[in-house]
Amino acid sequence: MIADKRLRILLAAETLVSRFGVEGLSMHRVAKQAKLATGTIYLYFKDKDALMSELHERNLRLFAEAFLADVDPSSSLKQQHHQLWRNGFSYQQSNANVQRLWVHLETLPRNTRHKQLIQELFQPLELFFEKGVEQGCFKALPSEMLYALAFGSLYEICRFSHLRDVNFSQQDMDVALLASWDAITVHP
Amino acid sequence: MIADKRLRILLAAETLVSRFGVEGLSMHRVAKQAKLATGTIYLYFKDKDALMSELHERNLRLFAEAFLADVDPSSSLKQQHHQLWRNGFSYQQSNANVQRLWVHLETLPRNTRHKQLIQELFQPLELFFEKGVEQGCFKALPSEMLYALAFGSLYEICRFSHLRDVNFSQQDMDVALLASWDAITVHP
Amino acid sequence: MIADKRLRILLAAETLVSRFGVEGLSMHRVAKQAKLATGTIYLYFKDKDALMSELHERNLRLFAEAFLADVDPSSSLKQQHHQLWRNGFSYQQSNANVQRLWVHLETLPRNTRHKQLIQELFQPLELFFEKGVEQGCFKALPSEMLYALAFGSLYEICRFSHLRDVNFSQQDMDVALLASWDAITVHP
Amino acid sequence: MIADKRLRILLAAETLVSRFGVEGLSMHRVAKQAKLATGTIYLYFKDKDALMSELHERNLRLFAEAFLADVDPSSSLKQQHHQLWRNGFSYQQSNANVQRLWVHLETLPRNTRHKQLIQELFQPLELFFEKGVEQGCFKALPSEMLYALAFGSLYEICRFSHLRDVNFSQQDMDVALLASWDAITVHP
DNA sequence: TATGAATGAGGTTTCATTCAT
DNA sequence: CATGAATGAAACCTCATTCAT
Numbered sequence: 148m149i150a151d152k153r154l155r156i157l158l159a160a161e162t163l164v165s166r167f168g169v170e171g172l173s174m175h176r177v178a179k180q181a182k183l184a185t186g187t188i189y190l191y192f193k194d195k196d197a198l199m200s201e202l203h204e205r206n207l208r209l210f211a212e213a214f215l216a217d218v219d220p221s222s223s224l225k226q227q228h229h230q231l232w233r234n235g236f237s238y239q240q241s242n243a244n245v246q247r248l249w250v251h252l253e254t255l256p257r258n259t260r261h262k263q264l265i266q267e268l269f270q271p272l273e274l275f276f277e278k279g280v281e282q283g284c285f286k287a288l289p290s291e292m293l294y295a296l297a298f299g300s301l302y303e304i305c306r307f308s309h310l311r312d313v314n315f316s317q318q319d320m321d322v323a324l325l326a327s328w329d330a331i332t333v334h335p
Numbered sequence: 336m337i338a339d340k341r342l343r344i345l346l347a348a349e350t351l352v353s354r355f356g357v358e359g360l361s362m363h364r365v366a367k368q369a370k371l372a373t374g375t376i377y378l379y380f381k382d383k384d385a386l387m388s389e390l391h392e393r394n395l396r397l398f399a400e401a402f403l404a405d406v407d408p409s410s411s412l413k414q415q416h417h418q419l420w421r422n423g424f425s426y427q428q429s430n431a432n433v434q435r436l437w438v439h440l441e442t443l444p445r446n447t448r449h450k451q452l453i454q455e456l457f458q459p460l461e462l463f464f465e466k467g468v469e470q471g472c473f474k475a476l477p478s479e480m481l482y483a484l485a486f487g488s489l490y491e492i493c494r495f496s497h498l499r500d501v502n503f504s505q506q507d508m509d510v511a512l513l514a515s516w517d518a519i520t521v522h523p
Numbered sequence: 524m525i526a527d528k529r530l531r532i533l534l535a536a537e538t539l540v541s542r543f544g545v546e547g548l549s550m551h552r553v554a555k556q557a558k559l560a561t562g563t564i565y566l567y568f569k570d571k572d573a574l575m576s577e578l579h580e581r582n583l584r585l586f587a588e589a590f591l592a593d594v595d596p597s598s599s600l601k602q603q604h605h606q607l608w609r610n611g612f613s614y615q616q617s618n619a620n621v622q623r624l625w626v627h628l629e630t631l632p633r634n635t636r637h638k639q640l641i642q643e644l645f646q647p648l649e650l651f652f653e654k655g656v657e658q659g660c661f662k663a664l665p666s667e668m669l670y671a672l673a674f675g676s677l678y679e680i681c682r683f684s685h686l687r688d689v690n691f692s693q694q695d696m697d698v699a700l701l702a703s704w705d706a707i708t709v710h711p
Numbered sequence: 712m713i714a715d716k717r718l719r720i721l722l723a724a725e726t727l728v729s730r731f732g733v734e735g736l737s738m739h740r741v742a743k744q745a746k747l748a749t750g751t752i753y754l755y756f757k758d759k760d761a762l763m764s765e766l767h768e769r770n771l772r773l774f775a776e777a778f779l780a781d782v783d784p785s786s787s788l789k790q791q792h793h794q795l796w797r798n799g800f801s802y803q804q805s806n807a808n809v810q811r812l813w814v815h816l817e818t819l820p821r822n823t824r825h826k827q828l829i830q831e832l833f834q835p836l837e838l839f840f841e842k843g844v845e846q847g848c849f850k851a852l853p854s855e856m857l858y859a860l861a862f863g864s865l866y867e868i869c870r871f872s873h874l875r876d877v878n879f880s881q882q883d884m885d886v887a888l889l890a891s892w893d894a895i896t897v898h899p
Numbered sequence: 900t901a902t903g904a905a906t907g908a909g910g911t912t913t914c915a916t917t918c919a920t
Numbered sequence: 921c922a923t924g925a926a927t928g929a930a931a932c933c934t935c936a937t938t939c940a941t
Contacts (some may be wrong), residue, residue, distance in 0.1 A: 173914055184923040187918075195915065201467060253498060262499065265921095286510055291501050296514045299491030303483035310441060311450065313479050322474055326484045330518035341905090364933060372906045377933065528901095546734075549935055558901040562938075571936065629874060638875065662886055667877050671867035672890045679863030680856060686817060689855050696872065699849055702860045706894035716925090738911060748927045751915075759911065 148182070153191045155181045160202055164248040203252040204264060206245060211268035213238040221231070224279050225328065228297065231272075232324050235298055239305040285331050294325075296330045336370070341379045343369045344403050353432030362386075391440040392452060394433060399456035401426040406459070412467050413516065414486065419460075420512050423486055427493040434497050436514055484518045524558070529567045531557045536578055540624040550574075554571040579628040580640060582621060587644035594647070601704065602654050604673065607648075608700050611674055615681040621683055662708050672706040712746070717755045719745045724766055729808030730892040738762075767816040769826060770809060775832035782835070789841050789892065792861065795836075796888050799862055803869040810873050849895050860894040 149155045159181035163172050175193060180184045192198040218230045276293045279285030286292055304323060307313040315323075337343045346368035351360050362383055366373045380386040406418045427434075464481045467473030473481055492511060494503040503511075525531045535557035539548050550571060554561045568574040594606045615622075652669045655661030661669055681701060683689040691699075713719045723745035727736050738759055742749045756762040782794045803810075840857045843849030849857055868887060871877040881888075 156365055174916080175914070178924090183914090187922055189916070190921065191491075193475055265499075286514060288367055288507055288514075289501075289503065292503055292507055292511055295491035295495060296488040296511060296518070298437050299486045299489070300487035300518065301922065302491065303487030304480060306441070306482060307479050311453075313477075314357075315477065315480055322476055323480055323484060326476075326518045327435060329520075329522060330484070330488065330514045334517060334522060361930080363930085373932090374907065374934075375905055378904065383932070550937080551935070554903090561936090562903065563901055565937070566900070629870075641875075647790040662890060664883055664886055664890075665877075665879065667871050668868060668879055668883055668887055671871060672864045672887060672894070675864035675867030676894065677863070679859035679866065682817070683855050683859060687829075689853075691853065691856060695852055695856055698852055699856055699860060702850060702852075702894045705896075705898060706860070706864065706890045708893075708899060710893060737909080739909085748912090750928065751926055753912070754925065 150180070152183060152187065156183065156188055156198070157202055157205055159240060160198060161205075161245065161248070164202075165245055169248065199252065200261075202248065203261065206249060206252070206253075207261075207264060207268060210238060215271055220271070220275070224275070224282070224284055227275055228328055228331075229324060231275075232298070232301060232327055235301050236305070236320070239301070243305075243309045279331070280287075283333065286333055293331050297327050300327055300330070340371065340375065344371070344376055344379055344386070345390055345393055348386060349433065351435065352390075352436040353434075357436065376520070387440065388446075388449075390436065391449065392438060394440065395449075395452060395456060397430075398426060403457075403459055406463075408459070408463070410475060412463070412470070412472055416516055416519075417512060419463075420486070420515055424493070424508070425488050427489070427497075431493075431497045434494070452459055467519070471521065474521055483520050485515050488515055488518070528557070528563065532559065532564055532567060532574070533578055533581055536574060537581075537624065539622065540578075540627075541621055542602060545624065545627045547628065550711075576634070578624065579637065582625060582628070583637075583640060586614060591647055594651075596647070596650070600651070600658070600660055601652055604704055604707075605700060607651075608677060608703055611677050612681070612696070615677070615685075619681075619685045622681075645682060655707070659680055659709060669707050673703050676703055676706070691707070716745070716747065716751065720747070720752055720755055720762070721766055721769055724762060725809065725812065727811040728766075729810075733812065752797070757797055763816065764822075764825075766812065767825065770813060770816065771825070771828060771832060774802060774806075779833075782839075784835070784838070788839070788846070788848055791839055792892055793888060794860070794897075795839075795867060796891055799865050800869070800884070803865070803873075807869075807873045810870070847897065851898055857895050861891050864891055864894070 149158070156177060160172065160177050163176055163180055174188055177198075181188075190200070192201065214231060214234050216234055218227050218234070220227070247312055272294065273290045274291035276285060278289055279293070280290075286296075288296075292321055300323065304315065304320075308315070337346070344365060348360060348365050351364055351368055362376055363373055366376055369376075376386070383458075402419060402422050404422055406415050406422070408415070460480045460482065462473075464473060464478035465495065467481070468475055468478075476484075488511065492503065492508075496503070525534070532553060533556050536548065536553050539552055539556055541666075550564055551561055553574075554564055557564075562573070568577065590607060592610055594603050596603070648670065649666045652661060652666035655669070656663055656666075664672070667706070676699065680691065680696075684691070713722070720741060724736060724741050727740055727744055738752055739749055741762075742752055745752075752762070757766065778795060778798050780798055782791050782798070784791070836858065837854045840849060840854035843857070844851055844854075850860075852860075864887065868879065868884075872879070
């Protein structure tokens with residue numbers, strides 16, 4: 148039993164969303180899952196929106212951390228790209244269950260707090276893309292677009308896996324990784 | 336005022352989702368938006384699930400139609416790819432508002448009816464990819480994966496545009512189009 | 524297909540009640556069962572209450588008719604009693620399905636119209652009991668009470684059969700018939 | 712004001728049924744009658760069915776208790792029978808209002824839980840009838856049938872009283888009691 | 900007469916939130 | 921801090937009744 152009640156509530160909510168979807172989430176159920184009284188949640192979160200927002204933030208942080216893990220800025224761009232791709236893929240695989248939460252939260256009305264957070268969390272990524280462009284290795288595009296070109300396919304692949312039960316072989320995944328590299332690099 | 340009440344209801348639901356999100360959609364509100372009595376909806380749709388499902392189907396059809404429009408199977412693969420990309424982009428631009436509905440519907444429990452419909456609607460696309468692979472022009476990958484590689488980036492780009500208010504220049508979009516082509520084609 | 528729409532509606536209602544119970548009865552369903560439009564019912568019955576009331580009346584008439592059938596006032600009291608009992612039993616057996624309607628209708632707010640009808644329909648019964656009392660054969664009681672003593676047990680027996688799945692042998696039923704006779708007759 | 716909310720709800724439901732019939736019973740009205748919020752009922756009863764079922768059970772228990780009160784198994788069969796009859800009559804008189812609930816509940820789809828409960832509650836009665844049969848005092852019939860013969864008339868009498876405003880004199884009631892005894896006993 | 904689409908009040912149930920303890 | 925019973929607005933859905941055709 149985790150002592151930090153705040154965290155316990157967040158984890159309870161996460162569990163419930165991944166298990167029963169976003170519509171199945173009620174404050175009562177969260178409390179029960181967290182083994183707390185209903186009212187207690189309101190001591191830690193202003194209201195349900197605040198809880199959801201915090202949940203989103205937590206997920207963003209965890210994803211950013213996993214995505215950027217072991218990416219060595221001093222290694223080659225190609226090595227960094229490959230590491231990012233593998234990280235992204237691993238994260239999606241292990242967290243298939245939070246996909247539903249993710250897409251839900253993504254479409255909530257944006258607040259500036261989140262925008263800023265995202266910018267902050269993914270700054271290393273921005274530097275990575277900028278460096279690649281400077282070196283003439285990557286196409287001359289804004290980093291958001293390079294990001295989309297490199298990793299948009301990854302999310303689409305994962306969506307196929309999770310939502311449509313399509314599975315790909317390891318070999319195919321390797322080819323996809325290289326295709327992602329092809330998408331962002333300059334070709335003669 | 337549209338005479339076909341069924342369509343009126345669907346459009347009303349679409350409007351509300353895009354304006355207030357999926358949780359903002361209540362049968363009562365749909366009725367009001369469609370300028371009908373609550374009960375009337377149930378003359379045309381068995382229940383809320385049926386309405387949502389139909390909405391999903393409608394969106395799939397409209398998207399497929401727009402996506403595949405003017406794609407001439409007798410033209411070159413490159414031309415076809417470019418047309419698809421432009422179609423996809425146009426559709427997303429004109430239907431920014433359905434994004435929220437889309438991602439929601441996508442995460443609903445799949446039913447076989449939808450799977451079949453998707454397969455049916457996008458069969459021309461499958462043929463396109465298969466032909467490319469046969470000709471040795473596209474990487475030797477399942478068509479789902481080629482799809483993800485070619486158009487996953489497009490969706491990610493649009494998500495940036497709609498959800499995070501990032502805008503790209505026409506020039507950048509053209510580069511992205513070519514990058515999508517690079518992602519799926521074989522390089523020497 | 525019965526030509527008389529009024530009767531068609533009544534029969535449809537009866538069928539539905541016996542099949543799905545009183546709560547399952549909606550005007551829409553009655554119409555569908557009768558193969559008529561919803562509105563048509565209102566040409567023949569002022570409202571749902573009127574339909575139910577008429578249904579009750581119909582059932583009372585049918586029951587009275589069945590109950591009193593072949594009871595010959597010139598035959599012995601005992602023979603008449605036995606015929607009544609057998610009639611009552613047969614009716615209940617063949618119309619187990621309307622029991623639910625019956626008990627429902629019975630507990631509706633009484634109206635004078637029904638009271639009068641009942642009195643009218645069962646007058647032969649009253650004469651039967653009065654004659655028995657006059658002859659010193661039956662206990663000196665009001666005919667309603669004699670009725671209750673003679674046939675209350677019958678209904679209770681049928682209730683056991685229908686509602687609690689208790690079944691009785693033919694032999695037992697014969698003994699019960701005699702017991703009913705014992706209940707109303709004078710003993711030395 | 713009763714402190715036990717559960718009981719308050721049951722009594723409120725009982726009152727409403729007896730006053731307005733079963734169709735007049737809505738959860739909202741029950742709540743208002745019990746001076747509670749609508750949602751509160753659902754803290755004590757899973758749903759309306761559960762409430763009705765509990766109501767039925769409560770009525771069965773109360774009736775059994777009243778019916779069997781002060782019936783001394785060591786006293787004579789005749790004395791026991793008379794006590795039962797008087798108890799039954801008193802209960803019906805004092806609870807005329809639950810008649811409507813009763814007949815409704817009786818026609819609900821039976822569940823095994825209720826069957827078992829009935830068997831349990833009325834076991835003393837079964838022993839009473841079996842003893843009478845053994846002693847050769849009662850007719851050789853299953854106890855359910857003896858029950859019907861002895862008390863079916865009582866219910867019919869009460870139905871006349873409540874539903875048709877027929878009233879009987881004390882003297883007549885006494886004769887009826889003896890007639891009930893005549894119905895189940897062996898005659899030379 | 901006959902139709903059946905349309906209505907909207909009212910049914911059951913859920914759930915975010917509060918507050919007395 | 922913590923509790924959880926209580927609230928009541930609002931969700932989905934049904935259905936008796938009307939009315940333009």
